[in-house]
Amino acid sequence: AQLDTLDIVVLAVLLVGTVAYFTKGTYWGQTVDPYGSSLPTAGLGKAGKSRNIIEKMEESDKNCVVFYGSQTGTAEDYASRIAKEGHSRFGLKTMVADLEDYDYENLDQFPEDKLAVFVLATYGEGEPTDNAVEFYEFIGSEDITFSEGATADDKPLKNLKYVTFGLGNNTYEHYNSMVRNVDKYLTRLGAKRLGSAGEGDDGAGTMEEDFLAWKEPMWAAVVEDMGLEEREAVYEAVFEITEKPDMTPEHDDVYLGEPNKNHLEGSQKGPFNATNPFIAPIVESYELFTANDRNCLHMEIGIGGSNLSYTTGDHIAIWPTNSGKEVDRFLNILGLASKRHSVIAVKALDATAKVPFPSPTTYDAVVRYHMEIGAPVSRQLVSTIAQFAPSEEVKAEMVKLGSDKDYFHQQVTDRHLNLAQLLEILSKGEPWTQVPFSLIIEGVLKIQPRYYSISSSSHVQKDKISITAVVESSSKPGAPHILKGVTTNYLLALKQKQHGDPNPDPHGLNYAITGPRNKYDGIHVPVHVRHSNFKLPSDPSKPVIMVGPGTGVAPFRAFVQERAAQAKAGQNVGKTVLFFGCRKRDEDFLYSKEWQQYKEALGDNFVMHVAFSREGPNKVYVQHKMEEYGEEINKLIEQKAYFYVCGDASNMAREVNILLGKIIAKYRNLPEQKGEEIVKVMRASNQYQEDVW
């Protein structure tokens, strides 16, 4: 997915990957406290808050708004960083704003002496993120009309000064199209861009460095245009943390990891969504690999009684818990271990900032349930924390790491260090007691749910969602730690518990399996469902071709399960062709037995082509199998077969796309370029669909 990275990649999660964070994603948002109190409602828009950004800026005395279009939190994080830096270095009065929270018809009245910044992730096939859809449609509209009646020809935005940065992935055809188009539309409307339109590339893994390289000349342009003066950036806390000696963690009002008030107050209430997860039972779980050194989990998650629903092809989000091992490391190195269960109240010191977790709470709960403590560290955060180092020597090393890109990569990025691991190594275990906890809240990304392509059919099991998740574990030569994926190792622990291990502790990670106040006991996990456009044709007699190596097969298990059930029920089901790939037949061939049952139901209409990359003398991949069966693929596409790809976004999906064009060209005797065009048309009409991450 073209995304926000560590936004992850929304798909991509992207969470992964990238980056690091100087200030965190959500605290700098505005208006309503998600956990309770809200603003007065007089004169306010649909969500009970003002949708007038100009008024909002006036009221809160701001002269710079940083809008973000973010799917998984990375763009939001960069927006916060820009806001924070604009304030601390240049004295701008900044605020961050979710694009979805405002109206844009009055942008023609945006004051000349103020600045608008747009931080925009491109999602999927060049689409806006969910929260940017309305803005994108408005600003790109051919017959745009502003509140005073101005139209495009009047250059209505001639007073608007703006800055843009985009987050994209160059492995996608529509690389950074969101920022490119918005920049084009704003210019067309007469607005004036300061600095260049920045583009970060998650595909090349250079998002953070692209951002750092773009922002200095951008600030120089802003300083010149707005007549600002750079000042020495002094750290100013965004949050006030007050310890509450009169309260204990047992107190009913204290959040011990509950995601919101509703969860704190007892029985969970719907609707369940991205801000209110359902604590779902894991009904069943088992291991899919037979190899000893790798794990892949099949899990059945119950959603009965929750009012959650899904349709085949949707995604489920799992809300992770950090491992005890990393939580301990984090609290120890910050010198907070002895007071980990002390109750703290956290308050935003700026009216437009918001605390990214509910309060009062404890250090332990914040670190365990709300912070992405395992993520990579950003160079910018290292520079900021340097001033709080436990000794001059350590400080000097931090400053060096913060200012030397290559050195930083070699010492930190390439060794896959998270923040606590880095601090621990640099100070040789001496605690960093001077680091303000506010800076930690600002600097560490808010924990993100991870998405999984649902591997069951909603027709077959509407109350149970299956997932197929490979457990992340990777070691780098020279790295002091083995990188353990946050969510998948947590799920592995849940599976171990379900299979009778009273103290599941995969790799010594030690998870708090029973959750806050034991609310996850009986093996539960917080989830929500995300609907997708990755769908079977509504007419089951249409043929389908699916390409899904590894866990990319997840949604195709659902598709085949559904078509097998339809065939059993007497429906006319068309040809169903699946290309799957794995290392070895007897190691990681996912659902190898199940396919035979589906074959019984679907008969010759179900065909599976499997590529084994480590069996013979040559590595065989799904692409090879596609070439081998190219003639059949072309014939089915001529019969209007739907073509689906799922799995690795960076290489496989792209290669499959190119290859399909070649196959079509070859068997229809057309030039290759024509084949490519046919695939493009298929994509535009949904005959070609991708679910990639």
Ligand code: FAD
């Ligand atoms: P994380 O902790 O998020 O780590 C993941 C990766 O991030 C690591 O392997 C590493 O490359 C990088 N990383 C993390 N920390 C660091 C660090 N400190 N330094 C350097 N690099 C780091 N997965 C499946 O198995 N099955 C599916 O069906 C599936 N479907 C998906 C569908 C969608 C739409 C999306 C977006 C993703 C899907 N994924 C799927 C991927 C899944 O969401 C998770 O990304 C994956 O399971 C890893 O999560 P984790 O928390 O275990 O790992």
